Amino acid sequence: MLLDTYGRVATDLRVSLTDRCNLRCTYCMPEEGLQWLAKPKLLTDDEIVRLIQVAVTGLGIEEVRFTGGEPLLRPGLPGIIERCARLSPRPKISLTTNGIGLERTAHALHAAGLDRINVSLDTLRPEVFQQLTRRKRHADVLRGLAAGRAAGLTPVKVNTVLMPGLNDDEAPDLLAWAMEHGYELRFIEQMPLDAQHGWHREGMITAGDILTSLRSRFTLTPEGEEERGSAPAERWIIDGGPHRVGVIASVTRPFCSACDRTRLTADGQVRTCLFATEESDLRGALRDGASDEEIMALWKRAMWGKKAGAGIDDPSFVQPDRPMSAIGG
Ligand SMILES: C[S@@+](CC[C@H](N)C(=O)[O-])C[C@H]1O[C@@H](n2cnc3c(N)ncnc32)[C@H](O)[C@@H]1O
Incomplete structure (x- = not known):
């Protein structure tokens, strides 16, 4: 298993399939100029499946989440999912996506073995979407969401x-919309992971701000710690239930002590945390002919060195060199 020195066990693997994206969210990427990973550095589909197989069958990984960049841009995605779904024990398989193109692929991905999706959407207003993402794709995301739900x-x-100043007035509207459409909404605090290093603590919208805004329209009752488990989101029951809303306070109330994650970048590096400044090279080992046992030993050693916390509140905090899009969000 993937144990660290604080007694945490990683059972949740985030796999980035590409650092490329078809949006340019202002809090994530600059409009242009971001250097993409060179193709030879990217893991091939076979290499990705091999590492996931090692993690699931040998290291106790129970859930695999594909992300990026935008994972729907990876042509081999259905095949990768299908091969992961055949592993024994079968992991839970999910996808974090901007939803663009999901309208066409949702059914096939579900048939391949995808269990569920997280779709990123920051606004209900197409013009604000364009400002935030620098692309006119709001309607595509809404259609992708509906297709995902229809596909199960x-x-x-x-x-x-x-x-x-962009969408911070939309929290109650987004929640009402999500409840109406049967989506579970989770707010994520903006983190210092943008490629252009434009994050400022003073300007960010905090979990406290979000809850105050939601309470202007809804009654929120906190869900117990038991229901939360190792999930990063704190959840609230809305107006007595059954709907819930989540808030991931990654900056103001980080939940590192119960973290159960390990990460694999699109170029085959293990990261213990989004904010880790060190990586362990599995791609090199793989291409040098490492056995499953050797890969397991490298992965275990990397996780053993996982830090207690992300350290954003520590005065010595340094933003990792790689942006979210290259790590896998
Ligand atoms: C990096 S994206 C990758 C997957 C996919 N392209 C998507 O849009 O969901 C994953 C999530 O990270 C979030 N994200 C990106 N940069 C962030 C930042 N600086 N702070 C907080 N969340 C961020 C996005 O909004 C999205 O929900």
């Missing part, structure tokens, strides 16, 4: 980042 990729979760 449920529960469909919606991830929202609020940005000051």
Whole structure:
């Protein structure tokens, strides 16, 4: 198993399939100029499946989440999912996506073995979407969401980042919309992981701000710690239930002590945390002919060195060199 020195066990693997994306969210990427990973550095489909197989059959990974960049841009995605779904024990398989193109692929991905999706959507206003993402694709995302739900990729979760002066007035509207459409909304605090290093603590919308805004329209009752388990989102019951809303306070109330994650970048590096400054090279080992046992030993050693916390609140905090899009969000 993937144990660290604080007694945490990683059972949840995030796999980035590409660092490329078809949106340019202002809190994630610059409009242009971001250097993509060179193709030879990217893991092939076979290499990805091999590493997931090692993690699932040998290291106790129970859930695999594909992300990126935008994972729907990876041509081999259905095949990768299909091969992961055949592993024994079969992991839970989910996808974090911006939803563009899901309208066409949702059924096939579900048939391949995808269990559920998280779709990122920050606004209900097409013009704000264009400002935030620098692309006119709002309607595509809405259609992707509906297609995901219709295909049975449920529960469909919606991830929202609020940005000051752009969409920070939309929290109650987004929640009402999500409840009406049967999506589970989760707000994520903006983190210092943008390629252009434009994050400022003073400007960010905090979990406290989000809850105050939601309480202007809804009654929120906190869900117990037991229901939360190792999930990063704190959840609230809305107006007595049955709907819930989640808030991931990654900056103001990080939940590192119960973290159960390990990460694999699109170029085959293990990361213990989004904010880790070190990586362990599995691609090199794989291409040098490492056995499953050798890969397991490298992965275990990497996780053993996992830090207690992300350290954003520590004065010595340094933003990792790689942006979210290259790590896999
Ligand atoms: C990096 S994206 C990758 C997957 C996919 N392209 C998507 O849009 O969901 C994963 C999630 O990270 C979020 N994200 C990106 N940069 C962020 C930041 N600086 N702070 C908080 N969340 C961020 C996005 O909003 C999205 O919900």
